[in-house]
Amino acid sequence: MSKSEAKHSLLEQQCMPQEKYSLKKWKYFFLGLVTIIVLVHLSVAACQLYMSSSQVVTVSSGRLTHWWPEPPPHNQVARVARYVVHTSDWCSISTISTADPIKGYPFGSILSVSDGPVDKSSGTPYAYITRLDLCGKDLLTDDRASLAVSEAQSDYCKTVDLDPEDPRCARVLLSGTVEELKNGTSEAEFAKEALFSRHPVMKTWPQKNHNWIFVKMNIKNIYVFDYFGGVRNVAVEDYYNAEL
Incomplete structure (x- = not known):
C-alpha cells in the first residue's frame, strides 16, 4: 500500500466514528421526540377517559x-x-x-x-x-x-x-x-x-x-x-x- 493510500485509509477511519456518532445523535433525538409525542397523546387520552368515566x-x-x-x-x-x-x-x-x-x-x-x-x-x-x-x-x-x-x-x-x-x-x-x-x-x-x-x-x-x-x-x-x-x-x- 502506498503512502497516499495509507493516509486516505487513516482519514476514513478517523471520520467514520464521527459520522456514526452524528447519525446516532440524530437517531436518539428523533426517538426522544416521538416518545414525547406519544406520551402526550397517551396523557390526553387518559385524562379524557378519566373525565368520561367519572362523569365530571x-x-x-x-x-x-x-x-x-x-x-x-x-x-x-x-x-x-x-x-x-x-x-x-x-x-x-x-x-x-x-x-x-x-x-x-x-x-x-x-x-x-x-x-x-x-x-x-x-x-x-x-x-x-x-x-x-x-x-x-x-x-x-x-x-x-x-x-x-x-x-x-x-x-x-x-x-x-x-x-x-x-x-x-x-x-x-x-x-x-x-x-x-x-x-x-x-x-x-x-x-x-x-x-x-x-x-x-x-x-x-x-x-x-x-x-x-x-x-x-x-x-x-x-x-x-x-x-x-x-x-x-x-x-x-x-x-x-x-x-x-
Whole structure:
C-alpha cells in the first residue's frame, strides 16, 4: 500500500466514528421526540377517559373552572337542591322594585353567589352587593327576595343535550329575606372566604364610596324543578340536612 493510500485509509477511519456518532445523535433525538409525542397523546387520552368515566361536571366563573361530580338522582330532591346551589356561581335575584317607573313591580338581576368554598358547602347563599345597585336599594326597603339557580350554568345539561327549560335540567327557587352580615363576625369571614375563593376578582372591586357588604339569604321556602310532574317543595330542614 502506498503512502497516499495509507493516509486516505487513516482519514476514513478517523471520520467514520464521527459520522456514526452524528447519525446516532440524530437517531436518539428523533426517538426522544416521538416518545414525547406519544406520551402526550397517551396523557390526553387518559385524562379524557378519566373525565368520561367519572362523569365530571364543570362550572366556570371568570377564569376559574371547578370540577364537580355528576348530580344526585332526581328523586333525591333535597340533595339535588343542595348540589345545584353549591355548584352554582351565580343566580337570578328578584326583588320588589323601589325605582320609578317600575316601583312595586318584581325586578330581576344577576347576582354572583357562593354557599361556601368548593370543599365546604353550607347551603346558605352568600353574596357581595353594593347599596348603589338597584337590588341593593330595593332590599333596604323590603328585604324579601327570590333566587333562581339553574343547572344550565354548568356543562351538564349541554352534555346530555337538555335545554335550560327542560325540567330535567334542574332549577332551584329559593325565597326568603336578605340579611346584611356584620363585619368582624365569624359568619362574615366565612362569607368572604366563600365568595372570594370562588370569585377572586371581587377582591379588586372598589371599596371606597361603593358600600360593598356581605349578605346572606335566610331561606323560607324551597322549590325544586328537576323532573317531569311539576315543582316539588323541599322543607328547609331537609335541605340543610341533605348530604352532597
